[in-house]
Amino acid sequence: MSEVVALIPARAGSKGVPGKNIRPLGGHSLLAWSIAASIKTKSIDRVIVSTDSEEYATLARELGADVPFLRPAELSGDSSTDYDFVLHALNWLRENSSEPDYIVHIRPTTPFREPELIAQAIKQFKSAKTATAMRSVHEMSESAYKTFEIASTGVLQCVGSGITSLDAANNARQGFAKTYQANGYVDILLTSFIRTQGLLHGDSVLPFITPVVTEVDSEEDFSYLEYQLLHSPVIESTLFS
Numbered sequence: 001m002s003e004v005v006a007l008i009p010a011r012a013g014s015k016g017v018p019g020k021n022i023r024p025l026g027g028h029s030l031l032a033w034s035i036a037a038s039i040k041t042k043s044i045d046r047v048i049v050s051t052d053s054e055e056y057a058t059l060a061r062e063l064g065a066d067v068p069f070l071r072p073a074e075l076s077g078d079s080s081t082d083y084d085f086v087l088h089a090l091n092w093l094r095e096n097s098s099e100p101d102y103i104v105h106i107r108p109t110t111p112f113r114e115p116e117l118i119a120q121a122i123k124q125f126k127s128a129k130t131a132t133a134m135r136s137v138h139e140m141s142e143s144a145y146k147t148f149e150i151a152s153t154g155v156l157q158c159v160g161s162g163i164t165s166l167d168a169a170n171n172a173r174q175g176f177a178k179t180y181q182a183n184g185y186v187d188i189l190l191t192s193f194i195r196t197q198g199l200l201h202g203d204s205v206l207p208f209i210t211p212v213v214t215e216v217d218s219e220e221d222f223s224y225l226e227y228q229l230l231h232s233p234v235i236e237s238t239l240f241s
Contacts, residue, residue, distance in 0.1 A: 004122060005046045005093075005100040006038035008065065009085050010108055011076040012053035020216055021108045022059060026229040026236050030216065031056065033111035035063045036239040040115040043122045044104060050085050052076035068092065083200050090191060102126070103189040109216040110184035111225065112235050118186045121208045125188045132193050132202030136185035138212045143176035145169075185210045 010021040010031050022029040028036075031049070038047040049060035049067050052075075057067040069092045075084045086103060093099050104122065106113075125134040146169050148156045157164045186208060189200055214221055214228075229235055 003045050003098065003100040004043055004102045004104060005048055006041070006044045006104040006106050007086065007089055008034050008038065008047070008049045008060075008106045008108060009082070010049055010051045010053075010056050010060065011071065011080075012051070012056060013076065013078065017216065017218065017222070022056060023216075023222065025111055025222065025225055028236075028240060029059065030108040030111050031060060032063050033113075033239065034106045034108045035060065035065045037113040037115055037118060038104070038106055039064050040239060041104075041118040041122075042115075043119045045100070048089065050089050068096070083198075086189065086194065086200060090194065099191055101191055103191060103194075105187040105189060107184040107215075110213055111216070112213055112228070113185055114238060117210060121186045121188060124208065125206060128206055130204055131190075131206045132197075132204040133190060133200060134186075134188040134206040134208050135182055135201065136187060136208045136210050137180035138183050138185075138210050140179045140181050141212075143173055144179040145176045146173065180207065180209070183210060183213050184215050185213055 008031070017023065021031050025033065035047060035049070038044055047065045049057070049065045050071050051057055051060065051067065052071045052073055054070070057070060060067050071085055071088060075088055082105070090099055102122070104118065121134060121136065125131060144159060147159045148166070149159050151157045151164060155164055156166060158166065158169060193202055194200060214225055216222060216225070
């Protein structure tokens with residue numbers, strides 16, 4: 001049977017929202033939300049937290065996750081990449097236990113998840129023989145083709161095209177292609193691909209379309225998530241009942 005490991009990154013440093021990975025939301029830290037969703041996903045065999053913090057490691061173990069190693073400081077800074085911490089975890093697992101076939105990348109900054117959807121994503125990815133990875137996305141409320149950037153001359157231009165004539169961007173949204181935003185709900189990585197190509201995702205990435213979810217990047221995001229919890233208590237009971 002293929003081993004599936006959930007890997008949850010939780011470094012201690014965060015400049016935007018200090019300590020956000022252990023920030024309480026509805027009485028549970030962001031880390032707790034992700035650990036609970038992973039543990040309740042039956043197709044996940046092991047839940048590992050990758051952290052550089054002894055405090056976070058202790059909390060993660062109390063919540064039922066494994067923390068078999070601490071991530072080195074040089075892989076835990078603002079410039080560290082997802083590839084860095086994933087490769088570090090895979091190397092440790094290969095040297096100390098066994099390397100999994102699949103990594104389920106679960107980010108604490110997207111706390112509201114349904115274990116059934118995570119399991120569905122894993123099943124879909126396993127059945128896709130040529131996919132290099134899977135990333136969760138949701139449809140953007142406005143097509144990216146209707147958005148703008150600022151040109152070097154200081155005027156607006158259509159994003160990605162260099163076109164400064166903006167009238168066409170006012171056309172009905174139905175006339176534009178749907179675009180999707182990665183949301184951190186559940187990404188699935190293939191160990192064999194990472195090992196052979198030195199990449200996480202590659203060029204054949206399957207989409208897993210989820211409901212619109214909120215990622216935590218600001219205090220306003222926390223406030224909105226608290227509002228959601230207040231009006232939909234089933235979000236909490238699904239994971240913590």
